[in-house]
Structure formats: structure tokens, C-alpha cells
Amino acid sequence: MAGHELDRAFAALADGTRRDIVSRLTLGDATVGELAAPYDVSLQAISKHIRVLEVAGLVSVTADAQRRRVHLEAAALAGLVRWIERHQRAAEARLSLLEAVLADLDSPTSPNTTPTKGKTS
Amino acid sequence: MAGHELDRAFAALADGTRRDIVSRLTLGDATVGELAAPYDVSLQAISKHIRVLEVAGLVSVTADAQRRRVHLEAAALAGLVRWIERHQRAAEARLSLLEAVLADLDSPTSPNTTPTKGKTS
DNA sequence: GTTGTTTTCAACCGATTGGTTGACAAGGGG
DNA sequence: CCCCTTGTCAACCAATCGGTTGAAAACAAC
Known part of the structure; x- marks a missing residue:
């Protein structure tokens, strides 16, 4: 794992909301809306969090119609x-x-x- | 480990210089000056990094005359x-x-x- | 084809971050 | 005793971060 990858991965986990999302994803894949539901912040904020996790390689996102399925990358x-x-x-x-x-x-x-x-x- | 502790610990490791310092400390304790030597940034910058690691609980710092010994907290x-x-x-x-x-x-x-x-x- | 749902894009805001320089506190060695 | 080494404190700066709102893209459904 290269330096900047470690940078992104550690930084991604340095936020409680994003760690919550990772926890939630251990129960199974979810859509952005499902992941956003428990929080009272805007959907866009959660969307940004998921992008951060994706860039860090911690989750993968696949398009499913207008929904996006978020999947935890345990590796x-x-x-x-x-x-x-x-x-x-x-x-x-x-x-x-x-x-x-x-x-x-x-x-x-x-x-x-x-x-x-x-x-x- | 509580949430904000995880916040600080992950954030502390989300920086290559600080991870370098952690690596160096696996070889044994060191002073601030020794840790700063390999880098071309100011001593104050390294001092700040060490403070971040200390607040995160990843290292402990003990005063030794005008020097400070930095110790890695493996726990x-x-x-x-x-x-x-x-x-x-x-x-x-x-x-x-x-x-x-x-x-x-x-x-x-x-x-x-x-x-x-x-x-x- | 218009309407509704899901999600991202874009611009903005306040707080934090990693870096700088300058001053100074705390001690040891000549 | 004087000064030189070691390190922190303080103020500042540009960049990034987590959040917001408004608009629009993508697609299903009617």
C-alpha cells in the first residue's frame, strides 16, 4: 500500500460518520439514501463522505439505475x-x-x- | 477506544511525515531534534507533528533536561x-x-x- | 412525455491543518 | 556567568474539510 493511499485511507477513517458508514456496510451493501437515513445532515454531505471512502479504496460504488450500491472493500x-x-x-x-x-x-x-x-x- | 480517540489516532496516521516518525520510533526512543533531522522542514513543524501524535496517544513525551524523549506507545x-x-x-x-x-x-x-x-x- | 425519485455537481462558508517566521523559556558547558 | 543548544509558544498564511443550499442529471413510472 503506497503512501498516499495510506494517507487517504487513514484520513477517511478519521471521521466518526464515515466509520459509522463502514460499520453499517459490514451488515451488507446499501444505497446512498439508506446510508444517509440515520443522520440529520443533508444527503449531499453523506454523498461526499461516500466519495471520500471510495477514493480511499475502502468502498466501491456501482450504478444500479438511478441508485448507487455501496459495497465495503474489506481488503x-x-x-x-x-x-x-x-x-x-x-x-x-x-x-x-x-x-x-x-x-x-x-x-x-x-x-x-x-x-x-x-x-x- | 472512544470515538474521538479513534478520530485523533486515525487522523494522526493520515500524514506521511507522522507515519515516518512512528516508523523511526520503532527503532527506539528519540529526541525531537533527532526526529526532525531527516526532514528539510522547520523544527517547529516536526514539534507540531509530535504534539499531534501525543494528543492522539500514539507517543508519550518525557522531559529530559532541555531535551524531550519521544516514545512510541504500541498499545x-x-x-x-x-x-x-x-x-x-x-x-x-x-x-x-x-x-x-x-x-x-x-x-x-x-x-x-x-x-x-x-x-x- | 411529464412527473417523481435518487444522487451528484457547483458554489459558498467557517473551522481546521500543515507550514512558515520571530521571540523566548529552560538548561548544560565553556 | 555568559552563551549556546533544544524546544515550545504565538501569530500568520494558504489549502483542505465538513457542512450548507440550489440546480441539474439520470432514470423509473405513470
């Missing part, structure tokens, strides 16, 4: 998870490595390998 | 993964259910054993 969500988890795991791995080093300093298993600075606190 | 990334995966899995589950229904309609394996509201398990 794009998977791309986001990949990015986040890569960094989350890297940070956790580094942390556990640090803890291991600290533990080793605290209780040196092989006494001879303890350099002069090795001190029990 | 916050985990919160984002939870939100995304919940919806991703819901959508995929619905999709595979739909596929199963369609396959069943296409080739009804045991015509008599399929009740109207059909539950095989």
Missing part, C-alpha cells in the same frame, strides 16, 4: 491492519529485547562474562 | 488494529455466508434436509 481494511501491525510488532519486539538485556544485566547467567561495569543494584 | 496502535479487524472480519464473514447461500442455491446437495430458514449446524 483495503486488511492493508491498514498490515501497516499498523508491522510497526506495533516492531516496537514490541524492541521492547522485549530491551527487557531481556536489562534482565541479563540484573542477573548475569555466566559470571565470567560480566564486565567491570556489571553491578547488581 | 495505542493495538487499539486501532482492534477497530479495523472487527469490521474487516464482520465483512468477510458476511461475504462467505453469502457465498455459501449462493452455492447452496446453485447446487442444493440435500434438497429435503434444507428447511426454509436453513440451519445445518
